[in-house]
Amino acid sequence: MEAVLILEDGTILKGKGFGAEKEVFGELVFTTVMTGYVEVLTDPSYKGQIVMMTYPLEGNYGVKRDWFESDGIKAEGFVVREVTSKALDDFLKEYDIPGIQDIDTRFLTRKIRDKGVVKSCLKVGEKIDDDEISELLEKVRKYKDISDIDLVPLVSTKEPKIHKVDNKKARCVLVDCGVKLNIIRSLTQRNCEVIQVPYNTSYDEILDYKPDFVLISNGPGDPARLKDVINNIKNLIGVVPITGICLGNQLLALAFGGETYKMKFGHRGGNQPVKNLETDKVYITSQNHGFAVKEESLPDDVEVSFINLNDMTVEGIKHKDLPIFSVQFHPEARPGPHDTMFLFDEMIKLKDRK
Numbered sequence: 001m002e003a004v005l006i007l008e009d010g011t012i013l014k015g016k017g018f019g020a021e022k023e024v025f026g027e028l029v030f031t032t033v034m035t036g037y038v039e040v041l042t043d044p045s046y047k048g049q050i051v052m053m054t055y056p057l058e059g060n061y062g063v064k065r066d067w068f069e070s071d072g073i074k075a076e077g078f079v080v081r082e083v084t085s086k087a088l089d090d091f092l093k094e095y096d097i098p099g100i101q102d103i104d105t106r107f108l109t110r111k112i113r114d115k116g117v118v119k120s121c122l123k124v125g126e127k128i129d130d131d132e133i134s135e136l137l138e139k140v141r142k143y144k145d146i147s148d149i150d151l152v153p154l155v156s157t158k159e160p161k162i163h164k165v166d167n168k169k170a171r172c173v174l175v176d177c178g179v180k181l182n183i184i185r186s187l188t189q190r191n192c193e194v195i196q197v198p199y200n201t202s203y204d205e206i207l208d209y210k211p212d213f214v215l216i217s218n219g220p221g222d223p224a225r226l227k228d229v230i231n232n233i234k235n236l237i238g239v240v241p242i243t244g245i246c247l248g249n250q251l252l253a254l255a256f257g258g259e260t261y262k263m264k265f266g267h268r269g270g271n272q273p274v275k276n277l278e279t280d281k282v283y284i285t286s287q288n289h290g291f292a293v294k295e296e297s298l299p300d301d302v303e304v305s306f307i308n309l310n311d312m313t314v315e316g317i318k319h320k321d322l323p324i325f326s327v328q329f330h331p332e333a334r335p336g337p338h339d340t341m342f343l344f345d346e347m348i349k350l351k352d353r354k
């Protein structure tokens with residue numbers, strides 16, 4: 001099977017295809033995690049993106065459903081140096097996702113680091129000729145920017161789902177913008193009932209569930225597109241405790257009147273160092289984001305609680321008086337370190353400040 005990766009700047013890389021025979025478009029991003037290809041591929045925050053792994057060998061330990069972070073692969077395509085198992089090939093075929101291997105991923109990573117993320121096309125087919133490649137390059141150039149695509153509706157639950165627990169300690173209403181399953185598990189394991197609702201559930205419907213706190217989930221795309229969700233959060237501030245993860249952190253900042261911006265190539269990996277500004281403690285975190293909160297845009301009553309030690313960007317915010325905090329990194333890990341799992345206990349403790 002042939003495969004070609006076409007970048008909007010005209011860079012063309014030919015390799016070997018695996019997974020599904022088809023063409024896809026999306027923003028090409030890289031992640032530096034050294035394990036966890038199943039969790040990465042099934043993370044709904046990668047919707048609209050073609051994911052490249054910087055680690056060169058992928059597939060080594062097979063594929064297991066237990067590692068899924070949603071009901072299937074959500075990334076648009078997969079770019080790797082070398083696939084080492086049939087299981088990974090079959091996994092992409094099962095979910096109709098194309099993959100390319102045998103290309104110089106180090107060169108591509110450096111390019112993205114210098115120039116930023118790029119719109120790309122990945123095509124896998126029996127034979128791909130040069131005329132077709134030229135046509136695809138034209139299509140890539142005309143393809144919509146990620147900020148102009150509604151991705152959250154494609155990955156959010158359509159109906160509310162109740163995740164019941166024994167010995168219930170708290171009830172969370174989870175606004176699902178494309179939630180990773182381990183966020184739900186991390187709460188239910190702590191005896192917190194989770195009511196997962198569609199991203200566009202109105203604030204009064206959310207309050208009808210009588211939550212102890214509301215959690216705004218991670219999710220794909222540009223947070224600034226989600227005007228209705230931001231408006232709902234505005235109406236919840238001061239009424240109920242609120243917390244958020246990744247996209248949820250960005251949406252909270254926007255609801256407070258702050259701003260977000262697109263980063264050059266984002267943070268995607270399993271070893272991003274963040275510092276808690278209150279305690280000076282440093283944690284190694286799992287991350288996957290391409291947008292960030294503008295520190296200077298935050299109002300006086302909201303403070304930065306965590307910063308990234310590589311580039312000093314905002315990694316968490318907190319209201320000075322109200323029971324509201326959120327983080328840009330992923331305490332649920334999957335893939336990545338578990339250092340900040342304790343934040344789920346902090347979320348549940350918000351109940352006491354209702």
Ligand SMILES: NC(=O)CC[C@H](N)C(=O)O
Nearest residue numbers: 218219221246247290291
């Ligand atoms: N993992 C996430 O929630 C990602 C948030 C947002 N889509 C970003 O890329 O910044």
